[in-house]
Amino acid sequence: MSKSVSEFLVERLHAWDVKKIFGFPGDGINGIIGALGKATDKIDFIQVRHEEMAAFMACAYAKFTDRPGVCMATSGPGAIHLLNGLYDAKMDHQPVVAIVGQQARAAMGGNYQQEVDLISLFKDVAGEYVHMCSEPSQTRHLVDRAFRIAMAERTVTCIIFPNDVQELPYEPPARKHGTVHSGIGFSRPVIVPREEDLEKAAAILNEGKKVAMLIGAGAKDAEKEVMETAELLGAGVAKALLGKAVLADDLPYVTGAIGLLGTGPSWDMMMDCDTLLMVGSSFPYSEFLPPEGQARGVQVDIDGKMLGIRYPMEVNLQGDSAGTLRALIPLLQRKTDRSWREKIEANIKSWWKLLEARMKNAADPINPQQIFWELSKRLPDNCIISADSGSTATWFARDLRIRSGMKATLSGNLATMCPGMPYTIAAKFAYPDRVPIGLIGDGAMQMLGINGLITVSKYWRTWSNPRFVVLVLNNRDLNQVTWEQRIMAGDAKFKGSQDVPDFAYDEYARMLGLDGIRIDQPGDVGAALDAAMSADRPVVINAYTDPSVPPLPPHVTFKDMKNFSSAIFQGDENSWDMIKQSFKEVADNYLPHSS
Ligand SMILES: Cc1ncc(C[n+]2csc(CCOP(=O)(O)OP(=O)(O)O)c2C)c(N)n1
Numbered sequence: 001m002s003k004s005v006s007e008f009l010v011e012r013l014h015a016w017d018v019k020k021i022f023g024f025p026g027d028g029i030n031g032i033i034g035a036l037g038k039a040t041d042k043i044d045f046i047q048v049r050h051e052e053m054a055a056f057m058a059c060a061y062a063k064f065t066d067r068p069g070v071c072m073a074t075s076g077p078g079a080i081h082l083l084n085g086l087y088d089a090k091m092d093h094q095p096v097v098a099i100v101g102q103q104a105r106a107a108m109g110g111n112y113q114q115e116v117d118l119i120s121l122f123k124d125v126a127g128e129y130v131h132m133c134s135e136p137s138q139t140r141h142l143v144d145r146a147f148r149i150a151m152a153e154r155t156v157t158c159i160i161f162p163n164d165v166q167e168l169p170y171e172p173p174a175r176k177h178g179t180v181h182s183g184i185g186f187s188r189p190v191i192v193p194r195e196e197d198l199e200k201a202a203a204i205l206n207e208g209k210k211v212a213m214l215i216g217a218g219a220k221d222a223e224k225e226v227m228e229t230a231e232l233l234g235a236g237v238a239k240a241l242l243g244k245a246v247l248a249d250d251l252p253y254v255t256g257a258i259g260l261l262g263t264g265p266s267w268d269m270m271m272d273c274d275t276l277l278m279v280g281s282s283f284p285y286s287e288f289l290p291p292e293g294q295a296r297g298v299q300v301d302i303d304g305k306m307l308g309i310r311y312p313m314e315v316n317l318q319g320d321s322a323g324t325l326r327a328l329i330p331l332l333q334r335k336t337d338r339s340w341r342e343k344i345e346a347n348i349k350s351w352w353k354l355l356e357a358r359m360k361n362a363a364d365p366i367n368p369q370q371i372f373w374e375l376s377k378r379l380p381d382n383c384i385i386s387a388d389s390g391s392t393a394t395w396f397a398r399d400l401r402i403r404s405g406m407k408a409t410l411s412g413n414l415a416t417m418c419p420g421m422p423y424t425i426a427a428k429f430a431y432p433d434r435v436p437i438g439l440i441g442d443g444a445m446q447m448l449g450i451n452g453l454i455t456v457s458k459y460w461r462t463w464s465n466p467r468f469v470v471l472v473l474n475n476r477d478l479n480q481v482t483w484e485q486r487i488m489a490g491d492a493k494f495k496g497s498q499d500v501p502d503f504a505y506d507e508y509a510r511m512l513g514l515d516g517i518r519i520d521q522p523g524d525v526g527a528a529l530d531a532a533m534s535a536d537r538p539v540v541i542n543a544y545t546d547p548s549v550p551p552l553p554p555h556v557t558f559k560d561m562k563n564f565s566s567a568i569f570q571g572d573e574n575s576w577d578m579i580k581q582s583f584k585e586v587a588d589n590y591l592p593h594s595s
């Protein structure tokens, strides 16, 4: 008996080494779901609670495994639900293939139920490749091209299957004019710039006396090369948010995060350097880079489109990070004057002291920085950390001390709420033996997170290692935005838009058969984290944190900070005016709106 289009599609996905599909059914994809149901030995279909989570999971799967993530949804509403997660993948340059259904061909153009113009809908997010299968023999090349383009361009592609086509017998393309004969397979090349360009770059780096490096997610396979380059150049290394796990925070020359969520040492280094070497990063906020003219610049990026847009670089090298740095290293001279490096290292040391002092500030009831500080000490080897957008991203960026071998990410360029839970789940499916840790605000928990826990409760018993930790910062506030409103607009908190209802995340977890721990005393933090890391099932920590702890911009002095925070914590009657004024003054230097 001949195969159906759906059966062939599943076979072809298997040939592309697809192991997991994150999705949700509907009558627009009944044919495909039926074929997947018969191929459970080849591909796992992971059922989500909302298609947006399927797209986030596919994005995270790609981020963590370097393999394309695949998500699936029905026609119309299901397809629409995918969008936010697909944009997250597109903007963070992840290969994701979306497979969606459509109404039967005969109904299209008939204002039919659930008929949405899907090609137009996906034209922006999957602009590199979005096509509909209107005839069975297209199936092969639609799949092949969707995967190869997603990987080659590191982007989102989409293929659309009308429900009647899914049930038709599959026909391979005939040998005649007007047919397409595609094959499978993609292997990423090592791309290294020309020797003469490498020499120009090396000359600039060798002449510099104060070299600053900035690395991003694009440097993730280049840990050793980045270390060797930094060592030779006597440079400090700042990390863009998505590059958090590229380099361990315990290296003495890692200045940590950069930007509004960044550190003082990153700021100081950028303001004082004479040379900037940027590797695999599209960090967008140029005001945190040296002022134009202060430094000579060299940039390395695999994507030619991303070169020379954040700082006017003297040499732009298109190439992959590890290969390019490996080719550059023999051309670099080790700097004999180490005073720049020593200054950076001293600055980093005192910065960590400052963070320690900040996390020790009493708060009502728990200072969120204390939790991240305590968490750093308890991170299991090889854990996989996902943060949500919100104040969690600030504490993740600044306070968490990543070690080599761990993975960590968030929604970098889209900075959308809600990836925290689906990323954490996808991490577990990608690496069942490792411990995924989700750092999620209460606002994001209530948007998608608590639904994600139902997915966890559905699957956790199938995981070889059940450890799975969700840390909810229950500040009963959309805190990051509350502070942005204070700092940027000078507005007091508008309770109507900012308050988040309290919710017993721990009790809810227990109701689902998971473990739940409530903490509302600073003294409880360590024990709760210990319990979560060694539990025999997934754990949700419901941490009552203080929304009044400000996610300060990077370069407030210790003295300012102490006065400032103690006034807040003591309920100084002028605290609001003080907060507003101090923040305005501090933030004005950096915020994009400042002149
Ligand atoms: C989908 C989406 N909606 C709104 C925002 C704007 N936003 C960014 S952070 C944030 C607050 C998040 O609140 P919560 O999850 O409670 O984290 P907190 O900042 O309180 O720690 C909001 C509303 C966004 N980035 N994405």
Ligand SMILES: [Mg+2]
Pocket (backbone or CB within 6 Å): 390, 441, 442, 443, 473, 474, 475, 476, 477, 478, 479, 500
């Ligand atoms: Mg919150």
